[in-house]
Amino acid sequence: MLTFFWHGVSMLVAKEHPKHTLVVYAALTFFTIVVMAPYKWDKKWMRIKTSIGMLIFGLSLLIYLFCWFVY
Numbered sequence: 001m002l003t004f005f006w007h008g009v010s011m012l013v014a015k016e017h018p019k020h021t022l023v024v025y026a027a028l029t030f031f032t033i034v035v036m037a038p039y040k041w042d043k044k045w046m047r048i049k050t051s052i053g054m055l056i057f058g059l060s061l062l063i064y065l066f067c068w069f070v071y
Contacts, residue, residue, distance in 0.1 A: 001052070001053055001056040001057060002056065004026060004056070005056050005063075007060075008063035008064055011067050012066070012067060015067075016067065016071060017067060017071045018064045018067050018068055022064060023065065023068055026057060026060050026061045026064055027061055029057050030057040030058055033050060033053045033054050033057060036050075037050045037054065
C-alpha cells in the first residue's frame with residue numbers, strides 16, 4: 001500500500017503522467033477494499049487495517065488522478 005502512495009508522491013514531485021493501467025489498478029483496489037470492508041469489521045485490528053488501506057489507496061488514487069489531469 002505504501003509503495004503506491006510513495007510512487008504517487010514521486011510522480012507528483014516529478015510532474016509525471018501516470019499510465020492508465022496504474023490508475024485503473026489503484027481504483028479497482030480501492031473499490032475492492034471499500035466493498036469488502038463491512039465483512040472485515042468484526043475485529044478491531046481488521047477495522048484499523050481496512051481503514052488504513054482505504055486511506056492510503058484513496059490518497060494514492062487522488063494523487064494519480066491529479067497527475068493524470070494536470071500533467
